[in-house]
Amino acid sequence: DADVTQTPRNRITKTGKRIMLECSQTKGHDRMYWYRQDPGLGLQLIYYSFDVKDINKGEISDGYSVSRQAQAKFSLSLESAIPNQTALYFCATSDASGGARNEQFFGPGTRLTVL
Amino acid sequence: AQSVTQLDSHVSVSEGTPVLLRCNYSSSYSPSLFWYVQHPNKGLQLLLKYTSAATLVKGINGFEAEFKKSETSFHLTKPSAHMSDAAEYFCVVSGQAAGNKLTFGGGTRVLVKP
Numbered sequence: 001d002a003d004v005t006q007t008p009r010n011r012i013t014k015t016g017k018r019i020m021l022e023c024s025q026t027k028g029h030d031r032m033y034w035y036r037q038d039p040g041l042g043l044q045l046i047y048y049s050f051d052v053k054d055i056n057k058g059e060i061s062d063g064y065s066v067s068r069q070a071q072a073k074f075s076l077s078l079e080s081a082i083p084n085q086t087a088l089y090f091c092a093t094s095d096a097s098g099g100a101r102n103e104q105f106f107g108p109g110t111r112l113t114v115l
Numbered sequence: 116a117q118s119v120t121q122l123d124s125h126v127s128v129s130e131g132t133p134v135l136l137r138c139n140y141s142s143s144y145s146p147s148l149f150w151y152v153q154h155p156n157k158g159l160q161l162l163l164k165y166t167s168a169a170t171l172v173k174g175i176n177g178f179e180a181e182f183k184k185s186e187t188s189f190h191l192t193k194p195s196a197h198m199s200d201a202a203e204y205f206c207v208v209s210g211q212a213a214g215n216k217l218t219f220g221g222g223t224r225v226l227v228k229p
Contacts, residue, residue, distance in 0.1 A: 004158075040221050042220050042222050045217070090159070101166040102215075103161045
């Protein structure tokens with residue numbers, strides 16, 4: 001079984017709808033992250049959480065919110081989806097020890113299309 | 116602030132020939148550097164990482180990268196490309212000054228011709 005899972009894998013929705021993307025991990029990591037990927041821009045950090053009670057905004061948090069329901073679960077919500085939020089979304093996890101040296105482990109991604 | 120520039124958005128090589136993917140970084144402190152690979156419709160997988168130990172880093176699938184502080188570069192190479200190397204590659208920097216967050220380059224898409 002995959003260590004980091006994301007649901008759904010694909011979603012098509014309409015402008016103005018509320019959307020939730022879910023991420024679960026079995027790696028036992030404290031740190032979890034949400035990124036979006038747009039062509040030519042690499043991945044940009046939306047939100048990150050260093051533990052259940054610690055939520056932080058990333059580079060592009062406007063229009064998004066998150067919830068850390070448990071160590072293993074981190075959800076991303078689009079309160080009112082708009083077409084320029086059409087992108088590939090990735091969840092990632094990392095261990096707290098080692099700081100900047102630690103790699104992040106990525107889920108398979110969710111492709112979101114907002115019409 | 117930290118940043119990463121991948122100098123080529125696309126690289127095309129013939130199977131069996133060397134691959135070179137170029138990456139330059141900017142970081143206020145001693146950075147950690149990573150290369151990730153993304154195959155079509157897949158998540159990102161770590162190829163290798165530099166964390167202030169040996170400057171020549173060997174990774175999976177025959178890839179290696181050399182950290183050159185004087186040139187602020189971390190280029191990725193492979194002596195002989197395989198068809199399965201066709202993917203997108205991301206150079207990534209991380210540092211304490213940026214709260215240990217990752218900063219991604221824009222990616223290099225590799226095409227391998229038979």
